[in-house]
Amino acid sequence: MPNRRILSLWFPRLGAERLIRRDPALAEVPFATVTETGNAQSLAALSVAASRAGLYPGQPLRDAHAACADLLTRIANPHREAAFLGSLHRWAGKFSPWVAREAPDALVIDLTGCAHLFGGEVGLLAQVEQDCADLGLSVRAGIADTLGAAWALARHGGARAGSHRSGDAVDQEARATRSRAGKRRHWERGGAAPALLAPPGPDVTRIAAPGKTYGALAPLPVAALRLDAETVEALSRLGLRRIEDLAGQPRAALARRFGTGLVARLDQAMGAAPEPVAPAAPPEHFSIRLTLPDPIGLEADLMAGLDRMLPPLCDKLRRRGRGARRVRLEAYRTDQSMEWALVSLARATRDPDRLRPLLAMKVAEIDAGFGIDMLRLDVVGHEPVHAAQPAGHLEAGRAVSERMRADTALEDLIGRLGARLGLEAITRRHPASSHIPEKGALTLAAAWSEAAMPWPDVARGRPLRLWRPEPVHAPDAPDPPRTFRWRGRDMSARAATGPERIAPEWWLDEPDWRSGQRDYWWVETDRGERLWLFYAHGGALSSGWFCHGTAG
Known part of the structure; x- marks a missing residue:
């Protein structure tokens, strides 16, 4: 059986380049997407021009504007970026049927027995880079025997670990050396070295030969082991900056000081611990969109659009025997931004008349801005729904129908209350298996529980x-x-x-x-x-x- 070979693909500029594909003019200026964390805004994904201007992901937006006055930004859209990564997931199926996602911007491919179809691993890597260049995407790839090693080569291949304190910093030099620092070239004073022309073709340093995992990972920094920033900083203070420094330490001491997670990551990268690539089956996706010839902004126009979209969406669900549990309404504005609202139901349904009142409550909260030119309904959560038909004599069938209508009315009430308060705030009491009065009942969310009737006899006297x-x-x-x-x-x-x-x-x-x-x-x-x-x-x-x- 051939050696297991894993390809890791990382798209470091996925969010920015997704928008550049739609508007190529954004590539001519420093451009970045912005994400909000609490009340602060920071850069998420950067274009090549933004990186050349000295900006970096995670940088506060105000600092980025101070460093680069020409910076152009757009609000990051995680939903659309996840959908775009799903499209790349389907593209990667040309190289191997065993493809998995690594949210939010990476893919993992099991290449075992597939590389020879593309002229070997070097040829396959060249094909990947050519395809991504044709798509207008930046990609970094790594191939190794393990998932951890491929991940490390894709993100840190070719890097060399340095000290957490720069020994060449001017503040740490002797006075005599400091006086001559101005005469040295800028990269000798700690600046970036001049870029060298790389030979054409893929970077073969990102390919670890079969059985040569340790040699490929040894010079890389410990951050390549997928460790958190606190652990990396603690290891750096101890002088353990490269993977080869870490691999030579006693495992018991490392686990005792940094936890078993550090040792597990090291074993996964070296192949001592299994880490399978488990691609999930493509989920069923139900969505529908309505492109408008002219921008709209009135609530009545939005409701008219929903009335046109709900019936075909429910027909799709009915044909597949599914019912919507959570539905997201996305309103795309003319300024390339998007407003969205999410509604949840107490029970899965495919009836437009039950979805419409809940969506109508959310339409008033959508800010149309300068106008909305596209609407989209996306079923983000669905469940199987089985058709039920009352059977038996006339009176029994009528009683069952009335009970079903009563249950539906209660579920609709829970859904309307949940649209305003949140489904988690609507609760009901359920009997518990305890004779202690304080433990005789449980409080459960009404949307995810069934009414328990009748209650036990012991609870009736409480x-x-x-x-x-x-x-x-x-x-x-x-x-x-x-x-x-x-x-x-x-x-x-x-x-x-x-x-x-x-x-x-x-x-x-x-x-x-x-x-x-x-x-x-x-x-x-x-x-x-x-x-x-x-x-x-x-x-x-x-x-x-x-x-x-x-x-x-």
Whole structure:
């Protein structure tokens, strides 16, 4: 069996070059996409001209404008970038059927047994670079025996690790050497060395020969092992800046100081630990778009567009036996930006009449800007929906139909409330398998749970409202008190029903149950209240009477 060979493709300028493909004029000026993190904006993907101007990803936008006044920016669109990466995923299938995505800007291809179809790995790499150049994309590739090694060569191939402190910095030189620093060439003072003309063809240093993984990775920086920035900085302070420095250290000491993740990444890169390439099957995608001849901005025009888009979208779902659970409305404006709104449903549906009211609630929130020239409905979450038809005699069929209509009305109500408050805020109570009153019910999201009817018999005798046990001033005796004081009020008992004895869970230590077993009583007071009192027989805490809830 041939050696396993992995190709890693990294598109470092994916977000920017996606927009440059649509508007080639953006390539003539420094251009970058911008992402928002909290209240701050930073650069996400840069064009070649922006990188030459000294800008870098993650740089704050205000600093970038200060360094490059000609910088042109656009808001990053993660949804469209993910869709574009999906298109590249289909393109990469020409090299191997085993292709997986590495969000947000990379692909992984298992080339085992496929490279000879393209004239070997060098020829395949040349074909990849030629295809990407024809598509207007920048790509960096790496081929190795393991996924970790291919990832490292694609991003750090040809790099050499240096110190975290520049020994050639002027501030660290002796005075005599510093006086002559101005006479040296700029790259000898720490600047970038002059670019050399690279030979035509692919960079063969990014290809690790079979069985030569260690030799290819040894001179690379430790960041090539897919480590977080804190771990890389800590290793650099210890003098472990290259992978060969790290590979020679005892594994137990590394794991004890930096965790098992560091050792696992090293083993994956060297092939000592498995890391399979597992491409997911292409998911079913349901979407529809409406391109408008003239920009629109009125809410009525948006609703008219939805009325034209919903029926064909639901027909697609019906033919595949699916129902929409989450639908995203995307409104593309004339300034190349996009507004979007997401609606969720309590149950999957393919009925336009159930989707339209939820989308109508979100249309008012969309800012049309200078006008909207394209609408798109994208089903981002869908589930199988099976057709149900009542069977049996006439009365039974009618009863089932009424029950189905009642369930649909409740689900529509949950969906409308969830569109304003969020589906997670709509909850319902479910019985739990515990005799302890505080644990007798669970709070679940109504959209992802079914109504539990009927409740167990033990739950029917429990109060509607529960709180932490509150002390009741009454004689310390197990019989229900005739008079007692609770919450600063004197009360008299007119009737008492019980007792219901409940013992604590001996395998758990609950602070409220350290008073031992309890005898619960329903007590009707002269004030018209119906209280749930219990007498604690005593254990780690003293015995006495407490109030745990009320009937209303």
